[in-house]
Amino acid sequence: MTFTQRYVALGDSFTEGVGDEDESRPNGVRGWADRVAEQLVLADDSWGYANLAIRGKKLHQVLNEQVDAAIALSPTLVTVYAGGNDILRPKVDIDAIVDAYDGGIAKLRSSGAAVLVFTGFDSGQSPVFGRTRGRTALYNELVREIVDKNDAVLVDYWRMKILQDERYWAVDRLHMSPAGHMLTAKKVLEVLRGTDAIDLPELEEQRSRNRVEQLRRDAQWAREYLGPWVSRRLRGVSSGDNLNPRYPELIQPPLPAR
Template sequence: MTNNGLYVALGDSFTEGVGDWDPSRPNGVRGWADRVAEQLTLADPGWSYANLAIRGKKLRQVIDEQIEPALALEPSLVSIYAGGNDILRPKVDIDAIVQAYDSAIGRLRSGGAAVLVFTGFDSGQSPIFGRTRGRTALYNELVREAADAHGAILVDYWRMKVLQDERYWDVDRLHMSPAGHILTAKKVLEVLRASDGLDVPELDTLPARDRIQRLKHDARWAREYLGPWVGRRLRGVSSGDNLSARYPAPVQITPET
């Protein structure tokens, strides 16, 4: 992609940047979308960027709250990824939510923007989140069909098997680490055929754990992260309830911002 313009990122915690912690930035995160915007701006200062994504949002919330504000900005490029929070709920109608997603992608395309969408991540190796693998596979097939129907650009997150390495994930095991966000940004830039000056950091050596140590490690994770996450679901609250969009109006950002 060589034309300059406005890039607008839509979605939930994945696109907001959770896991790539940076206290100097809005909501305390950076993320792959920021990194993509930085690289676009470095290659062509004519690019600007808005990010309307907020953690915890389900697909219909993303559609209802973010599509129209995004279109009002008249973007030339939009990325949208939603549905992961729906898939993790006890019950979900995948066909219904992706039908709504299909319509939203069409609405964005009708505004003249190039639209970038993602398949869902393959969590098959996770003993907890792996239980939703079948749902994600169905979601992915329907998203592929929607992308084909509307001429959207697809980033195949499912096939990024390198991300199966736990070092690409934050301690909560639900959001990517900085290295994971950088790797995803590189993939997005590759799909966009844009220049890429990003370096993936060298990964730390995984600690050796015997069976007892792994059980203790998993128990601590369940107590500190899984339990509170389940509790929020049961109470009907979200970690993003009191947050606003990080960049609701266009800005220019660089790695030094």
């Protein structure tokens, strides 16, 4: 099938769709990028869609493994977010990674594609990941400079304060829940000045917890998610090892049942 408009999504777990489980789809996830593609096709069936993002990828891997592959698909629209996994490492040179990012965004723009870039999320309320807030703030300022320099489009994820609500996050507290992915898809389409028919789910009532309940909940999370995450980092392995891109070639995205 020939597509006159071609959307290619690049990045890590954020763009792959982790947290928005759907066993009927490649890698068992759906995510905001799929949801954006679905809405683009509903408005105009000339759109094709590819998703090259793989969980766990650091910025240099996204640039080295995905940018040329994306350009080979002759995209008219590219979305990209990279750097989050670098920021979470014990040591990172923010200036260096963003300088490399600048080169990748420039290369994508030189292909003729419109490029949409995200700032990082404000994790200030997280007792664990909140320690990286200063790094993310610096990263974001440099990303904004990249966007201006390359005439790209920005989704300011940092300023989406509604996502501070834990109900928009998966149980691992690192990836968005389906509701978070839906909200992000609506924001992306808003920035692209596209229409959407995404109905956000009604969130469950958030009950208060006493200190003992919260400590018990935090301990369970540390055992089931934080511990394995730290272990992978220490062993130099990634949750994305042995995974392939979900949609490496342009497809008409699977549309949700009405």
